Amino acid sequence: MSLRINILYGSQNGTARNIAETLEKDLLNENVPASLMELNNYKKAQFTDKTINFIIISTTGDGEPPDNSIDFYNDLISGKKEVCSLLKNKKYGILGLGDSYFTYFCKPAKDIDLKLQEISSVKIVETAYGDDAKNLDEIVENWVKEVKNIVKNSSKIGLETDSISTNSSVEEEKITNIMEGIEITNDDNISESTNSIDYFSEDSYTLSSNDVGEYVIKAENEIENDLEYVPVKLSFDKELLSQITQLKHVIKKPISYLTITSASNLYRSISYSKSQQIFPLIPKKLNSDNNILQYSENNPFSAKVLSTQCLTSKDALKKTVQVTLDITGLNWKYQSGYAFGIIAPNSDKMVLPLLKRLGLDPEDGFRATTTKEALCSGLPVILNKCYTYYEAFKYFININAIPKKAFLRVLAEYCTDIEDKKQLYFLCSSQGASSYRNLKAQYASLLDILYTFKSCHPPFVAILENSTRISPRYYSISSSPLQNSNLISFMFNVHHYIMQNSEDGKYHQRDGLCTGWLDEMLEYPIIQDCIVNFRCKSVNIPIFPKIVNTFVLPPNPLSKNIIMVGAGTGVSPFISFIEYKRQLLEDGQKGDISEEERVKLAEASASWQLFYGCRSNRKDCLIKDYNTLWRQTITNKNIGITMPILDRLEITTSREGNGPKYVQDIMIKPENSNNLRTLLKKRNTYIYVCGNKAMCKGIHEAFSMILQQTTEEAMSNIEAQEYLEILSKEKRYLRDIWG
Numbered sequence: 001m002s003l004r005i006n007i008l009y010g011s012q013n014g015t016a017r018n019i020a021e022t023l024e025k026d027l028l029n030e031n032v033p034a035s036l037m038e039l040n041n042y043k044k045a046q047f048t049d050k051t052i053n054f055i056i057i058s059t060t061g062d063g064e065p066p067d068n069s070i071d072f073y074n075d076l077i078s079g080k081k082e083v084c085s086l087l088k089n090k091k092y093g094i095l096g097l098g099d100s101y102f103t104y105f106c107k108p109a110k111d112i113d114l115k116l117q118e119i120s121s122v123k124i125v126e127t128a129y130g131d132d133a134k135n136l137d138e139i140v141e142n143w144v145k146e147v148k149n150i151v152k153n154s155s156k157i158g159l160e161t162d163s164i165s166t167n168s169s170v171e172e173e174k175i176t177n178i179m180e181g182i183e184i185t186n187d188d189n190i191s192e193s194t195n196s197i198d199y200f201s202e203d204s205y206t207l208s209s210n211d212v213g214e215y216v217i218k219a220e221n222e223i224e225n226d227l228e229y230v231p232v233k234l235s236f237d238k239e240l241l242s243q244i245t246q247l248k249h250v251i252k253k254p255i256s257y258l259t260i261t262s263a264s265n266l267y268r269s270i271s272y273s274k275s276q277q278i279f280p281l282i283p284k285k286l287n288s289d290n291n292i293l294q295y296s297e298n299n300p301f302s303a304k305v306l307s308t309q310c311l312t313s314k315d316a317l318k319k320t321v322q323v324t325l326d327i328t329g330l331n332w333k334y335q336s337g338y339a340f341g342i343i344a345p346n347s348d349k350m351v352l353p354l355l356k357r358l359g360l361d362p363e364d365g366f367r368a369t370t371t372k373e374a375l376c377s378g379l380p381v382i383l384n385k386c387y388t389y390y391e392a393f394k395y396f397i398n399i400n401a402i403p404k405k406a407f408l409r410v411l412a413e414y415c416t417d418i419e420d421k422k423q424l425y426f427l428c429s430s431q432g433a434s435s436y437r438n439l440k441a442q443y444a445s446l447l448d449i450l451y452t453f454k455s456c457h458p459p460f461v462a463i464l465e466n467s468t469r470i471s472p473r474y475y476s477i478s479s480s481p482l483q484n485s486n487l488i489s490f491m492f493n494v495h496h497y498i499m500q501n502s503e504d505g506k507y508h509q510r511d512g513l514c515t516g517w518l519d520e521m522l523e524y525p526i527i528q529d530c531i532v533n534f535r536c537k538s539v540n541i542p543i544f545p546k547i548v549n550t551f552v553l554p555p556n557p558l559s560k561n562i563i564m565v566g567a568g569t570g571v572s573p574f575i576s577f578i579e580y581k582r583q584l585l586e587d588g589q590k591g592d593i594s595e596e597e598r599v600k601l602a603e604a605s606a607s608w609q610l611f612y613g614c615r616s617n618r619k620d621c622l623i624k625d626y627n628t629l630w631r632q633t634i635t636n637k638n639i640g641i642t643m644p645i646l647d648r649l650e651i652t653t654s655r656e657g658n659g660p661k662y663v664q665d666i667m668i669k670p671e672n673s674n675n676l677r678t679l680l681k682k683r684n685t686y687i688y689v690c691g692n693k694a695m696c697k698g699i700h701e702a703f704s705m706i707l708q709q710t711t712e713e714a715m716s717n718i719e720a721q722e723y724l725e726i727l728s729k730e731k732r733y734l735r736d737i738w739g
């Protein structure tokens with residue numbers, strides 16, 4: 001029997017998926033039979049005695065596995081026979097991805113590792129943990145390198161590989177290269193020092209990170225007011241490069257596997273795309289079981305925008321917009337706390353200059369074909385389908401993020417200027433790791449790269465082969481399904497970031513991909529960028545339901561203590577929770593609450609509390625409209641109960657007044673902390689925290705402090721942490737944390 005490699009991944013936003021796809025490509029390229037699949041599809045994989053399983057899994061939510069790995073994770077951790085017998089005694093390696101700023105760093109990878117050891121699987125490569133906050137790229141590169149070595153050795157020691165046909169004309173790279181006095185190697189084993197970047201972002205300023213690890217705070221008048229996308233010349237450590245005589249660990253050039261043929265008679269064109277429903281090229285898939293349209297990331301639902309409302313004042317630091325969508329036809333029974341994904345197209349402001357820079361006519365058509373289909377798992381477009389270049393860049397290719405190192409390596413090949421070439425090699429070497437990380441933290445786009453390396457003229461095929469697909473953005477629903485289950489509302493902050501042009505030192509503002517697009521499109525729905533259905537004069541956006549939603553109310557929520565803590569748009573799911581309760585209290589009929597809940601309600605006194613933080617009551621308090629509404633007590637004769645909607649509503653304003661600044665400050669005030677401590681110790685208490693990672697950390701510390709600060713039964717710090725951990729395991733302490 002021959003060696004077989006299974007590459008199984010769990011990825012929420014595409015990072016782990018990209019790594020898995022690249023590993024698959026590299027192995028196939030070495031004639032090693034490798035199969036790639038999402039962890040949830042593990043049953044489709046072949047597991048033999050000669051199989052090595054490589055698992056690449058990221059972390060989402062509050063230490064949770066990504067949606068596409070949750071079934072595998074649950075099956076394995078609960079010790080399901082089926083999965084355990086498949087993996088028992090088999091060789092494996094794990095790469096975890098996470099962010100050490102979070103409480104549960106790489107938890108799914110760690111849990112899987114432990115479980116595999118428990119069932120006597122055989123670890124053949126040290127588990128590695130790529131850390132977003134530190135050194136993700138280097139850890140990943142080293143792990144991948146080790147995996148490849150192991151696979152190579154395994155095939156040497158008798159686990160012969162089946163031969164596959166992807167590699168007949170592989171252009172093998174020479175290990176050592178001499179270029180203008182610099183020696184370039186890709187075979188040594190040096191792992192360089194890592195420079196930790198603090199990702200904490202003070203939310204009141206526009207930030208950019210133009211020096212390694214140093215955020216630059218800019219006042220509005222220092223930022224250029226560009227109407228167009230102005231690419232910037234990126235800066236990196238040229239001084240370091242000038243001292244280097246040998247570039248080590250340069251990423252190997254990936255092979256080319258696509259053929260692009262012209263399809264110039266395409267009937268589609270930009271103007272055609274404009275009048276169509278979104279993503280016209282994605283086939284609608286029918287679920288064979290029930291003939292119901294299954295909407296997903298690859299097959300989004302076109303949701304009609306019913307209303308938009310700016311929730312912040314003109315002088316607020318951030319603009320927050322609330323949108324309501326019609327989801328009739330989506331067939332989604334959502335609950336309070338659920339989230340959904342939006343797929344935004346790239347902005348014309350970036351697409352059109354990029355096409356120009358690449359010398360491509362937006363309306364020309366192309367078709368991608370290959371003889372090496374196995375290498376195409378991560379391709380942004382569908383093989384053999386015709387697209388215009390405009391469509392490909394507009395809807396599919398991720399042009400916003402910094403190209404992967406392997407992509408930069410390919411770009412180096414198309415530079416005519418030796419300095420450009422050298423600098424790109426540097427960025428893909430071990431010595432250039434911190435410069436690369438810095439470019440990544442600056443959100444450098446493909447256009448910025450091409451602007452910086454002016455002599456680089458890559459063909460379209462090189463761009464397509466090395467690009468990833470635009471990834472969706474997720475938003476919490478703020479409406480309650482009780483009000484109208486065919487509507488969903490959500491809110492978002494319009495996100496901007498700042499880039500500095502190293503040529504003239506000027507600062508330029510960039511818009512976040514999705515929120516920038518939504519904001520512009522909702523304000524000016526006739527612009528080129530927009531998905532407007534001109535026939536019925538509606539604006540539609542592509543959405544799909546998030547499959548796994550854990551941030552939900554417990555069963556019989558009226559009889560539970562519900563403590564909600566959030567800041568800014570982190571209040572979204574809480575609006576949904578509280579409105580759900582209010583509507584139930586106002587309109588609920590006899591059958592709307594269970595008999596069990598009625599009994600519990602009579603026995604227990606349940607308290608719902610919201611701690612909310614904003615900057616200013618006037619400028620950006622997102623729950624202004626609910627302030628009086630939620631302080632009511634409601635009697636519902638049908639259900640036979642009288643209850644306040646909220647027992648406590650605390651709002652802190654960080655930029656106003658002399659009171660407590662942040663939510664955690666008000667939580668630890670004696671009048672709140674004593675009450676919270678009592679509730680924390682009750683079995684029917686559920687805590688929900690929603691916001692960015694820095695806020696969630698602050699709240700966690702506040703809860704820990706509350707448990708410690710008492711004369712009676714005070715806990716030590718360790719005991720308090722353990723207590724919160726237990727609550728978290730029991731799903732009574734739930735956090736929806738944004739990365």
Ligand SMILES: Cc1cc2nc3c(=O)[nH]c(=O)nc-3n(C[C@H](O)[C@H](O)[C@H](O)COP(=O)(O)O)c2cc1C
Pocket residue numbers: 010011012013014015016017058059060061062063064066097098099100102103104105106107132737738739
């Ligand atoms: C919403 C969100 C929640 C996250 N939660 C955690 C976490 O609890 N623990 C952790 O170690 N990393 C966490 N991360 C970091 C991701 O695991 C990390 O960014 C990873 O590279 C993402 O990989 P993916 O794109 O394949 O999902 C979180 C990231 C996001 C965006």
